[in-house]
Amino acid sequence: MxxxxxxxxxxxxxxxxxxxxxxxxxxxxxxxxxxxxxxxxxxxxxxxxxxxxxxxxxxxxxxxxxxxxxxxxxxxxxxxxxxxxxxxxxxxxxxxxxxxxxxxxxxxxxxxxxxxxxxxxxxxxxxxxxxxxxxxxxxxxxGGDLYDALLDDYEPGTTQAEIAALFDAMRPRLVALREDVLGAEYQPQALKGDFPQETQLRLARACATAYGYDWTRGRMDIAVHPFSSGRWQDSRITTRVVETDPFNCIYSTIHEVGHSSYELGIDSDYAFTPLGRGVSMGAHESQSRIYENQIGRGRAFSGWLYQRMSDAFDGLSVPDADAFYATVNRVTPGYIRTEADEVQYNLHIMLRFDLERDLIAGRLDTDDLVEAWNTRFLKDFGVAVDRPANGVLQDVHWSVGLFGYFPTYALGNVYAGCLHAALRAAVPDLDRFLAAGDAGPAVEWLRENMQRHGGLYPPRELIERATGADVSELPLLDYLEEKFGAIYRL
Amino acid sequence: MxxxxxxxxxxxxxxxxxxxxxxxxxxxxxxxxxxxxxxxxxxxxxxxxxxxxxxxxxxxxxxxxxxxxxxxxxxxxxxxxxxxxxxxxxxxxxxxxxxxxxxxxxxxxxxxxxxxxxxxxxxxxxxxxxxxxxxxxxxxxxGGDLYDALLDDYEPGTTQAEIAALFDAMRPRLVALREDVLGAEYQPQALKGDFPQETQLRLARACATAYGYDWTRGRMDIAVHPFSSGRWQDSRITTRVVETDPFNCIYSTIHEVGHSSYELGIDSDYAFTPLGRGVSMGAHESQSRIYENQIGRGRAFSGWLYQRMSDAFDGLSVPDADAFYATVNRVTPGYIRTEADEVQYNLHIMLRFDLERDLIAGRLDTDDLVEAWNTRFLKDFGVAVDRPANGVLQDVHWSVGLFGYFPTYALGNVYAGCLHAALRAAVPDLDRFLAAGDAGPAVEWLRENMQRHGGLYPPRELIERATGADVSELPLLDYLEEKFGAIYRL
Known part of the structure; x- marks a missing residue:
C-alpha cells in the first residue's frame, strides 16, 4: 500500500x-x-x-x-x-x-x-x-483576519470583503424592490383554511417525488425544525406541519429535497472520500433555494401545485392558479428570517453579517447586542422589533457557535440566481415539464452540471463551470425584479 | 485520577x-x-x-x-x-x-x-x-472445552455438562406432558378472523403499557423479526403484524417489553459501566418469557386481553374468556421453534443444543447436518421434516456464528419458572391486578429483586438471590403440568 x-x-x-x-x-x-x-x-x-x-x-x-x-x-x-x-x-x-x-x-x-x-x-x-x-x-x-478564518469553515476561499462588496451591490435594488412591492396597489391574498396533517404530508411526498427524490435512498419524517441529514445512499429529509399554513410543510419539504438531492446526486465513486459531500454551505443552499424558490415558487410548478392542493383539500380560498402564484410569493413585513420571502430574505442576512463581524472583531459587545440589533432592524426594515424572540433571539446559530455561517444563505441565493439563468437557457421548455409536476429536467441539469462533482471543485469554480459565467448578483436581482414586478403589477 | x-x-x-x-x-x-x-x-x-x-x-x-x-x-x-x-x-x-x-x-x-x-x-x-x-x-x-468457551459468551459460568444434566432431567416430563396434551379429548379452538394492522398495533401498545413500559424511554416500530434494542434511557421494542393472527403481534410485543424492561429497570447509576446491562442471555430471556408466558398467557391477564380484543375487533370467534385462555395456550404439532408453545419449546432447543455440540466437537460434519437434523426431529417430535425451511434452515443463529446461544433460551424458561414461583409467593393477590390489565406488581417485584441489579451478580446467583432457592427445573415443570393439565382437562 x-x-x-x-x-x-x-x-x-x-x-x-x-x-x-x-x-x-x-x-x-x-x-x-x-x-x-x-x-x-x-x-x-x-x-x-x-x-x-x-x-x-x-x-x-x-x-x-x-x-x-x-x-x-x-x-x-x-x-x-x-x-x-x-x-x-x-x-x-x-x-x-x-x-x-x-x-x-x-x-x-x-x-x-x-x-x-x-x-x-x-x-x-x-x-x-x-x-x-x-x-x-x-x-x-x-495572523490573518479572524472572521475570514471562521467563514472559511463554511464557504472555503471566500472573504468577508468579497461578501461585503456583494451585499453592497445587492442592497439598493432589493430595498427599492421591497418598497415598490409593499406599496403596490395589488396585494396577493393569504391562503385561508384548515389543512389536515395527513393531507399535507401526502402532498409534501408528492412534491418530493416531483423533484425525483429517491425514496430508496431516503425517507421523510417530522421534526421541529426541518433539516436534511446524511449522504451517499442515505439522505433523509424532515418537514413540519402547521395546520393553518400548508406552504410551511410543502416548501420546507422541497427545500430539504434540494439539500438531499445534492448529496444523493454526487458521483457514487466519491462516497467515503472528502469529495463525497456538498462542497460548501453556499453551494448547498443554492440547491435548496433553486428547488424551493426559482422552481417551486415559479408560475409553472405552482400551477401544478394549485391543482393538486385544490383536489386534496376540496377547493382553496384563492380563485385560480394566477392568484395562487401571487399567494405563494406574497411579500409582507415580518421579523423572522426563516419566514421571509425572496425579496426580503437577503436583507435579514445582511443585518446578521454586519453584527457578527462586529462581534468577532471586538467592535460590538454582547451587552450592546440587543440595542444594536433593534436599531439596525428599524433602519433596515422600517419596523421596531416588538419582542426579543422576534429579534436577536430568533436564530439558534450564534448559540451553537456558528459565526460566519449566515452569509452562506445569501451566497446560496446568489448562486441559485446564476444557476437558474443558465438552466433556463439550457432547457428552454422547462416550464412545460414543471406545469405537469415534473421537475426532472431541472434536476437532471443540476445533477449533471453541479451536483455530481461533490467536492471536486471549490465553490465559486463549481458554479462558474456549471453556468459558464462569473458568479454575480445580477441574475438573482434581475430575476427578482422581473418576477415580483409582474406579480405586483408594478 | x-x-x-x-x-x-x-x-x-x-x-x-x-x-x-x-x-x-x-x-x-x-x-x-x-x-x-x-x-x-x-x-x-x-x-x-x-x-x-x-x-x-x-x-x-x-x-x-x-x-x-x-x-x-x-x-x-x-x-x-x-x-x-x-x-x-x-x-x-x-x-x-x-x-x-x-x-x-x-x-x-x-x-x-x-x-x-x-x-x-x-x-x-x-x-x-x-x-x-x-x-x-x-x-x-x-486447553479447556471448546463448547464451554463459546457458551461462556452468552451465559457466563455455565457449562454444557450442567445444561445437559438439566435437559436430561426436563425431557421425560416434557415429552409425557406433550403426549397427554396432544392426545387429550378437549382441544382448544384456533382464533379465526381478520384483524386490521392498526387495531393490532393499538392493542399491542395497550399491552406494553399494561406492563409499565416507559414510553418516555422507548418506542415501538415494526420489524421483520421483532427485537428489542438499547439500554439505560433508550430501549426500543419492535413488533410485527400478521393480519390473520393477532397473537403474533401481541405476544411478540410483550416478549420484547420483557427484554426492554430489564434494561430500563437497571439501576441508573450503572449506566455506561459493565454493570449497566442484563447479565446474561438466559437472565434476559427469563424476563421476556415470564412477561410473555407466565403472566401474559396466564388466565387472569388473558381474561383482560379477551375483553380488550373483543371490544377492539367487535367480537371474537371464541365464546368466552375461558375458551380464549385455552386458545392462547393451544399446543399443536409444528416444525418451527419460534412458533412453539410452552410445552414443546424446550424440546426444540434440546435438538439444537445436541447438534451444535456435535458440530463444535467435530463429531458431526456440516455435510451430514440435514440428515442429522431430520432424523433427530422425527425421533423427538414424531413428524418428518417436510422441507428445509421448516428444518435446519429455519434459524439465523448459526449463520451469524451464534453457537452456544440456543441453550440460553431454555435456561431463560427455567429461570422464569423459578422467578414465577417466588413472585406468586411474594404477591399472593397478583391475579387481581392482572385481571384488570395491570402487570405493575409483577414488574415491580422483578425490578426490585432482579432487574435493578444489572450485571452485579453472576446469572445463577442473581436468580437464587431473587428467589431464595437454588435454580431448578422443577418449578417450571410443575407450572407447565398444572397449567396444561387444567386447560386440557387431563
Missing amino acids: SAFDDLLAFQRQTEALSSVAERLGWDQETVMPRGAVEQRSEEMAAMESVLHERRTDPRIGEWLDQAQAEDDEDQRILDLIARDFHRAARIPARLAMELARQTSLAQGIWADARANEAPQDFLPTLNDILMLKREEAAALAD | SAFDDLLAFQRQTEALSSVAERLGWDQETVMPRGAVEQRSEEMAAMESVLHERRTDPRIGEWLDQAQAEDDEDQRILDLIARDFHRAARIPARLAMELARQTSLAQGIWADARANEAPQDFLPTLNDILMLKREEAAALAD
Missing part, C-alpha cells in the same frame, strides 16, 4: 464514523424517546472524541508528506484532507472540548431565554461562546 | 460507542432506506473496528494491574472488564475480522438458501463459519 492508499483507507473509516455521528443527530431530532437526552449527549461526545482523535492523528501529516497524487482528482482529495488536518491541528484540544461543551449547554439556555423573552439570561453565555470563537478564529487565522 | 478512575472513564466511552453501534442496528432493521445497505455495512464495520481497538487497548491491562476496588461493586466491575479484555485479547485480530466478514456475508446466503429451500447453497458457508468458530473457541478455551 502506498502512503496515498493508507491515507485514503484511514480517511474512509473517518468518513464512515462521521456519517454515523450525523445519523445519531437525525435520530435525536426525529425518533428518539424524549427521556434519552443525557444518554445521547454522552454518546455524541464519545463519537466526537473518536473523530477528533482521528482528525488530528499525526499519521495523517506523515502520509500527506509522502503521498503522491496521480491526477487532479487525487490532488484535490489530498488538498481537502490537508486543509481539514491543518485546521484541526491548529485548535488546541482544550479549546475544542470547551467549545463543544459550551455550545451544547448554550443551545438549551438560548431556547429557554427565547421562550421567556429574556435576552439577559442568554447574553452572558453568548459572550463566553464569542470569546471561545475569537480564540478559535485567532488560532485558525494565524 | 486513580488507575480505577482512568479505566472507568475509558470504559464509559467504550460503552457509549457500543450503544451507538447497537442503535445503528436498530435503524437498519426499522427505518433505514433499503438502498443504504452497502453504506451501512461500511459504517458498522468502522464502528466495530473502533470498538475492537478499544477492547484490546493495552492500557486496559495496565490499568487492571494497578486498579484497586474499594467495594464489591467496584470489584465486580473490574472482573467484568478483565473478563472481556482477556477474551478479546485471546482472539487474533485476523480471526475477529474474518469472522465479522464471513458472518456478515453468510446471513444473506442463509436467507437466500432458506427462500430457495436449498441447504446445499448454505452448508459450505456454514462450514467456513464453523471452522472459524472452532478456531475462536480453541483460542478462548486455552
Whole structure:
C-alpha cells in the first residue's frame, strides 16, 4: 500500500464514523424517546472524541508528506484532507472540548431565554461562546483576519470583503424592490383554511417525488425544525406541519429535497472520500433555494401545485392558479428570517453579517447586542422589533457557535440566481415539464452540471463551470425584479 | 485520577460507542432506506473496528494491574472488564475480522438458501463459519472445552455438562406432558378472523403499557423479526403484524417489553459501566418469557386481553374468556421453534443444543447436518421434516456464528419458572391486578429483586438471590403440568 492508499483507507473509516455521528443527530431530532437526552449527549461526545482523535492523528501529516497524487482528482482529495488536518491541528484540544461543551449547554439556555423573552439570561453565555470563537478564529487565522478564518469553515476561499462588496451591490435594488412591492396597489391574498396533517404530508411526498427524490435512498419524517441529514445512499429529509399554513410543510419539504438531492446526486465513486459531500454551505443552499424558490415558487410548478392542493383539500380560498402564484410569493413585513420571502430574505442576512463581524472583531459587545440589533432592524426594515424572540433571539446559530455561517444563505441565493439563468437557457421548455409536476429536467441539469462533482471543485469554480459565467448578483436581482414586478403589477 | 478512575472513564466511552453501534442496528432493521445497505455495512464495520481497538487497548491491562476496588461493586466491575479484555485479547485480530466478514456475508446466503429451500447453497458457508468458530473457541478455551468457551459468551459460568444434566432431567416430563396434551379429548379452538394492522398495533401498545413500559424511554416500530434494542434511557421494542393472527403481534410485543424492561429497570447509576446491562442471555430471556408466558398467557391477564380484543375487533370467534385462555395456550404439532408453545419449546432447543455440540466437537460434519437434523426431529417430535425451511434452515443463529446461544433460551424458561414461583409467593393477590390489565406488581417485584441489579451478580446467583432457592427445573415443570393439565382437562 502506498502512503496515498493508507491515507485514503484511514480517511474512509473517518468518513464512515462521521456519517454515523450525523445519523445519531437525525435520530435525536426525529425518533428518539424524549427521556434519552443525557444518554445521547454522552454518546455524541464519545463519537466526537473518536473523530477528533482521528482528525488530528499525526499519521495523517506523515502520509500527506509522502503521498503522491496521480491526477487532479487525487490532488484535490489530498488538498481537502490537508486543509481539514491543518485546521484541526491548529485548535488546541482544550479549546475544542470547551467549545463543544459550551455550545451544547448554550443551545438549551438560548431556547429557554427565547421562550421567556429574556435576552439577559442568554447574553452572558453568548459572550463566553464569542470569546471561545475569537480564540478559535485567532488560532485558525494565524495572523490573518479572524472572521475570514471562521467563514472559511463554511464557504472555503471566500472573504468577508468579497461578501461585503456583494451585499453592497445587492442592497439598493432589493430595498427599492421591497418598497415598490409593499406599496403596490395589488396585494396577493393569504391562503385561508384548515389543512389536515395527513393531507399535507401526502402532498409534501408528492412534491418530493416531483423533484425525483429517491425514496430508496431516503425517507421523510417530522421534526421541529426541518433539516436534511446524511449522504451517499442515505439522505433523509424532515418537514413540519402547521395546520393553518400548508406552504410551511410543502416548501420546507422541497427545500430539504434540494439539500438531499445534492448529496444523493454526487458521483457514487466519491462516497467515503472528502469529495463525497456538498462542497460548501453556499453551494448547498443554492440547491435548496433553486428547488424551493426559482422552481417551486415559479408560475409553472405552482400551477401544478394549485391543482393538486385544490383536489386534496376540496377547493382553496384563492380563485385560480394566477392568484395562487401571487399567494405563494406574497411579500409582507415580518421579523423572522426563516419566514421571509425572496425579496426580503437577503436583507435579514445582511443585518446578521454586519453584527457578527462586529462581534468577532471586538467592535460590538454582547451587552450592546440587543440595542444594536433593534436599531439596525428599524433602519433596515422600517419596523421596531416588538419582542426579543422576534429579534436577536430568533436564530439558534450564534448559540451553537456558528459565526460566519449566515452569509452562506445569501451566497446560496446568489448562486441559485446564476444557476437558474443558465438552466433556463439550457432547457428552454422547462416550464412545460414543471406545469405537469415534473421537475426532472431541472434536476437532471443540476445533477449533471453541479451536483455530481461533490467536492471536486471549490465553490465559486463549481458554479462558474456549471453556468459558464462569473458568479454575480445580477441574475438573482434581475430575476427578482422581473418576477415580483409582474406579480405586483408594478 | 486513580488507575480505577482512568479505566472507568475509558470504559464509559467504550460503552457509549457500543450503544451507538447497537442503535445503528436498530435503524437498519426499522427505518433505514433499503438502498443504504452497502453504506451501512461500511459504517458498522468502522464502528466495530473502533470498538475492537478499544477492547484490546493495552492500557486496559495496565490499568487492571494497578486498579484497586474499594467495594464489591467496584470489584465486580473490574472482573467484568478483565473478563472481556482477556477474551478479546485471546482472539487474533485476523480471526475477529474474518469472522465479522464471513458472518456478515453468510446471513444473506442463509436467507437466500432458506427462500430457495436449498441447504446445499448454505452448508459450505456454514462450514467456513464453523471452522472459524472452532478456531475462536480453541483460542478462548486455552486447553479447556471448546463448547464451554463459546457458551461462556452468552451465559457466563455455565457449562454444557450442567445444561445437559438439566435437559436430561426436563425431557421425560416434557415429552409425557406433550403426549397427554396432544392426545387429550378437549382441544382448544384456533382464533379465526381478520384483524386490521392498526387495531393490532393499538392493542399491542395497550399491552406494553399494561406492563409499565416507559414510553418516555422507548418506542415501538415494526420489524421483520421483532427485537428489542438499547439500554439505560433508550430501549426500543419492535413488533410485527400478521393480519390473520393477532397473537403474533401481541405476544411478540410483550416478549420484547420483557427484554426492554430489564434494561430500563437497571439501576441508573450503572449506566455506561459493565454493570449497566442484563447479565446474561438466559437472565434476559427469563424476563421476556415470564412477561410473555407466565403472566401474559396466564388466565387472569388473558381474561383482560379477551375483553380488550373483543371490544377492539367487535367480537371474537371464541365464546368466552375461558375458551380464549385455552386458545392462547393451544399446543399443536409444528416444525418451527419460534412458533412453539410452552410445552414443546424446550424440546426444540434440546435438538439444537445436541447438534451444535456435535458440530463444535467435530463429531458431526456440516455435510451430514440435514440428515442429522431430520432424523433427530422425527425421533423427538414424531413428524418428518417436510422441507428445509421448516428444518435446519429455519434459524439465523448459526449463520451469524451464534453457537452456544440456543441453550440460553431454555435456561431463560427455567429461570422464569423459578422467578414465577417466588413472585406468586411474594404477591399472593397478583391475579387481581392482572385481571384488570395491570402487570405493575409483577414488574415491580422483578425490578426490585432482579432487574435493578444489572450485571452485579453472576446469572445463577442473581436468580437464587431473587428467589431464595437454588435454580431448578422443577418449578417450571410443575407450572407447565398444572397449567396444561387444567386447560386440557387431563
